[in-house]
Amino acid sequence: MTSRIPRDSRLRLVRPRPLAAAPRAMNQRRSRRPAPRPPEGTPAPAELARMARSGLAAAARVAHWADTALRPGRDSASPDGKGTLSDATAERAAADLGLTAAQVRADWDTARLAGLVEVHGDSARPGWRLRAWDRDDSAVLRGWVALFDAWSLAYPEPSDHEPAAVAEVVSAMPQVLSFLQLSAGPVPVEQLLDLLEQRVTELRTERCEIPYGPQPEPEPSRPTPPEPADAPLPPLLEWALRALASVGALTYGERQATLTPLGSWAVWVKLEQICVAAQSPAGNIEQAAEGMLRGCAQLRPNAARAEYRAWLAARPVGSAVTELLEAARGEDALLRGLAFEALRVVGAPAEPDVRGVADVPTLRPYALLWLAEHDGIDPEDAHEILTREEATWLWVDTAAAVADHGEAPLLVRHLESAVQPTVPMLLDEVRAVGHPRTVQVLVALAAAHPDPALAKAVRRAAFQVHTGGS
Incomplete structure (x- = not known):
C-alpha cells in the first residue's frame, strides 16, 4: 500500500560538506581546559x-x-x-x-x-x-615557523662530519631548545653542550637492540668507518646554534645563546601542542596514523585539527605524510577523508606526495580537492573541479563512511549533497561508477530512508548492482 500524496523525487542541490563537519550524535565530554597563555613577557x-x-x-x-x-x-x-x-x-x-x-x-x-x-x-x-x-x-607567523622547522636546511651543514652525526644533533636539538625556552635568558654554550651530549647518548641507547638466542662467533676484526659516537659534538653544536641564529630563532655570541622572542614563542607553541596531546584520553600523539585518525573520528573539526597539529609536531613531516597517505589507502572510507583533513593541516610540504597519488583511483577525488584548495580555490567551490564521475565516486565513498560510522538520519541527509538533480539519475550514475561499496551503501540508504517508494527504488538499484543487471 502506497501513499496517495505526490512525492517529489528531485534532490535539493546544496554544497557538499566534508564528513568531519557533520554534527555528531554521540555524547561528547568537551574539554574545559582553558586556552593556554604564553609565558609572561611574550609579545602580542x-x-x-x-x-x-x-x-x-x-x-x-x-x-x-x-x-x-x-x-x-x-x-x-x-x-x-x-x-x-x-x-x-x-x-x-x-x-x-x-x-x-x-x-x-x-x-x-x-x-x-x-x-x-x-x-x-x-x-x-x-x-x-x-x-x-x-x-x-597568522599566515606570517606560520611562514616563520615553517622556516624555523627547517633550520637545518637554511644553513650549510659541516661537510667534514658524518651525515649520521649531523642527523643525531638535529634530532637532539628540540630538547636543547626546550631548555633554552625554560631558562628564559642567556645559557652558556658549555651547559648546552652537556645537555646535547646527554640527549645524543639517549638517542643512541634507544636505537640499541640486544639480540636474543645463540649468536655466531664474531669474524676477525677488520677496519670499519668511525661511528657517529666518535664525532666531536662541540663543532656540531656550534653549527646548530649558528643555523638557528640565521633564521632568527636565537642570538649567539660570547659563548652564550638566548632565544629571541619569536624563537621562545615557537618553542612554547610546540611544547604546548605536545603537552595537550599527551594529556588527551586517547593518547593520539603516540598512535600510528590510523590509530590517531580513529581517535579523532568523533571529535568536532576544531578539536580534530588541534589533535592533527599535535600529532604532526611530534614527528618528521615526511614520515607523517607517508603514514597518512598509507592510512588513506585502506578500506575505511572515514579514515580516507580524515587523512586528507590532516594533510590540510600539513599544508605545502605535503603537496608533492599528494600530487603523486592523484592517479590512484581511490584517492584521486580527495587529492584533487586538496590540490585545488592548496592552489587557493575556495573550499566551497573546490568540488567544481571534479568530473561528474569523480564526484559520484566521492559521494559513494563518503556514504560508505557514514554507513559504517554515522547514523541513519545523517545518511539520508547525505542524499542532498549529490550532484545529480534526481534520485533516478543518481542511482544510474552510482551503478556506473563501480565503487566497491556501492551495494552496501545502497542497502543502508534504502533501510534508512523514510520514503517507501524511494527506498524501494534504491533497493532495486542495489539488487541490480549485486547481480550485474541494468
Missing part, C-alpha cells in the same frame, strides 16, 4: 608578526619579484625541477632588485622554506602566505 601576536615580517623582508621581496617574473611559460626555476634558480634568472633578479646573485639565491631559498614561493616543476608561483602577507598575521 601582532608584535610577533611584525618581527617575523622584518626577519623575512628580504625573502618576501624576492618572492614578490617572483610573482611577476616567474610565471608558467617563462624562464624560471631550473629544469631539474628542484626549485633552484638558473644563473640567468638569478642575475636578472639581482639586477632588478639591486642585489648580488648570491643574495638572491639565499633569499630565494628562505622564501621557499617559509612557503612564500612554491615550485612546481620548472615554474614558480607565490604561495598562499605571500598572498596574505600584508593582512594576515
